[in-house]
Amino acid sequence: MSAVDDALDLIYEAALLPQYWPGALARVNQVVGLDGAALFVASDEDVRWTATHSFADTVAAFIEEERWRGNARNTRALALKHAGFVTDQQVFTPEELDREPMFTEFLRPRGWGWASGTVIMMPTGEVLTFHFENYFHRGPVGHQSVRLLDELRPHLARSALLSCRLHLEKMQASLSGIEALGYPAAVLGRGGRVLAANSSFGSLGSVVVAKAHGGFALRNPKANGLVQQALEQVVQGHRSPRSIATPGTEEHPPFVFHVIPIRRSAHDLFFGSEAFLVGTPVGRPKAPPFEILNALFDLTPGEARVTRLLTSGLSPSEIAKASNVSVETIRVQIKSVLQKSGMHRQAELVGFLSGIDTFDSPSSLKR
Incomplete structure (x- = not known):
């Protein structure tokens, strides 16, 4: 079984057993060559999430400090109306990356700072975000990683929708x-x-x-x-x-x-x-x-x-x-x-x- 097929099996397993999402996201990380991942489901009132072990502490702090409110990453990604994964470089200029508090005060001090994500609207009115992050010292998410994420995106979206419906x-x-x-x-x-x-x-x-x-x-x-x-x-x-x-x-x-x-x-x-x-x-x-x-x-x-x-x-x-x-x-x-x-x-x-x-x-x- 190929690495991609194994990742797909885990993704659809998570559709039936949502507690398996961290493992599925970790396997996708291995396939696309990135370091951390999270899945967010946001409504007007709150944000629910799950993440890989490597990224969980950072996401927990992100939620606890309410940095998700007015998150420029999501706002700009939604504005692009792109049915695929986008990188930080596509939504921020280099100058913005060096002065945006999300990066300078929160992510980079924790060792992170380069990401690719996609935003999906759910039938319940909630906003779902798949987010994959690279350690800062490894540099921006590359084109090959984005291409692989885009290939997996329909399966990620379908699995999340199935979980919601079930x-x-x-x-x-x-x-x-x-x-x-x-x-x-x-x-x-x-x-x-x-x-x-x-x-x-x-x-x-x-x-x-x-x-x-x-x-x-x-x-x-x-x-x-x-x-x-x-x-x-x-x-x-x-x-x-x-x-x-x-x-x-x-x-x-x-x-x-x-x-x-x-x-x-x-x-x-x-x-x-x-x-x-x-x-x-x-x-x-x-x-x-x-x-x-x-x-x-x-x-x-x-x-x-x-x-x-x-x-x-x-x-x-x-x-x-x-x-x-x-x-x-x-x-x-x-x-x-x-x-x-x-x-x-x-x-x-x-x-x-x-x-x-x-x-x-x-x-x-x-x-």
């Missing part, structure tokens, strides 16, 4: 499974943008109102404020679910809306999902079936069974007796469920999944 389909499948059980649900990104929703969620016109740029709001101002606050906390790193009650209307019963953080993974490189929003109509059974537990928390069948029994009111010792296993085994399963759901106490988990008992209670409105 994750979107995965989220939509989860929403469809939740809808089959009668629960309206949506996947939310930063700023409360609705990235995907099932048809039940779309039918909540008397409870939920669509806003500009894919946003949403609950019609009840107090409940809406609590939901938006919960989403802001998710973005800030709070990983515990929240439950917010909202009154009913003539068309719909009261709901308890659950804001459930989506655990970070490499998939988020291509799909900036932050949380599920699931509406539980008041009056539903208190013990959710396995399908919804699996969709929300990725529980095993055994963990889901224990969770449902807990929600039904049984104690760990009663569950152990009914299941013919030790209490310690049940406690291990409960601990695993708490870790997967982001909760800390058994009572919190039971109360959250019951949902109904928080409606109109002062404690739920103050969370």
